[in-house]
Amino acid sequence: MNLKGLIYRELGEGLTEKELAAAVGVSPGTIDRILANKSPKEPAVWHQFAKYFRMDADFLRAGAPRKTPGRSRKAGIGPTVPMRKVPLVSWEAIGRMAAGEANATVHDSDAMLETDVQGPRAFALRVKDDSMNPLFGEGEIIFVNPDLECEPGHYVVAGPRRTPEQAVLRELRTIGTQYVLHPLNRRRKDTLLTHDHFLWGRVVRLRKDL
Template identity: 30%
Template sequence: MTIYEIRLANTRHLLREKGLMLKDLAQRMNKAPAQISSFAGASAFKSIGNQIAREIEHAFDLPRGYLDTPHEGHANGTVLGNTGRKLPVIGSVAAGAWCEAVDNFAPGDAEEWIEAPGPVGPNAFILRVEGISMEPKFLEGEKVVIDPSLEASPGHYVVARRMSDHSVTLKQLRQEGSELYLYAVNPNWPERIIRMSEDWHICGRARWKIVDL
């Protein structure tokens, strides 16, 4: 397969995987539906070039270069899952140590390991949600893939560590003017806003939520 065929197969699979249509992709990329159809539709007549590939990856929150690589495990060449990479499942207490020294985390330090649902950075881990400050977005006991290699921007969900007491929290990163805040989405949580100061360090960005069935 050429790189253009790989990109097309990956894009079409992403749409099927997420139950989206071409118009949904057009909305995500802020483009006209006809433009999307020209390179991803059933009668596509244009190739997905480098710039469009990077825009699609951004629209799906995928790592740069993801569309360019065949992903084994699916008939059309791509799949989110079956990565063969297992990530440690840890609670907030262990996450404090993980944020401080990620390279020292050993296999025996986690009782549970779960296969990564997609491509992640070398220091990714799975955080088991504790508490109710992020309900209903994240429920207590749910598992969230945290990837320190991803850049965190306002609107993203992040794991942050307070240096003074090494406590760790999962919150949404928000911005007001030049100030950054950690925000609890639960409207009934008493302390919904924490101002980001030098005492706080972002350990990683939430990538996926893993739900047990």
């Protein structure tokens, strides 16, 4: 669901445009322009909406974290990121993929997806439920890199160490000194991250066109 859809959802739950604008911290005119298919240009506005909807601003805006610009090889031209194929695997195969087992790709992959996501052990998963609505819809594709460090604010795949098939997609957050796995769906509850949990990887891309 995009920003316009999120706004319509809030209005459908009883808020007026003026009330929503005040809650987000933007002008009513900003709401009107978004509903007229004019996306905000100011990063600060995106951050205000991201804070209200409890999302990462870059995911809300583009479906992927912001990339750090590299040095240009030629004037005005950035470095080319090579395309590659990574496996779209079942949730039951997460443990084998994260462990780098050579036969996991062959036996557990549903497809090979072309992407510029980097990382030798990167893989893709299909979102299995509505626990991360409205940012991650059921059936959409996420790309996961198991080699990246996971910090609060990152979207992660985590679950019991011995039963990786029970892993879930969540936002990693802190409450006091404790880490929690936070669902974006307001009907779901936080889960305390314990020693029995394992972070199987960090979400680095959301692909909305599948």
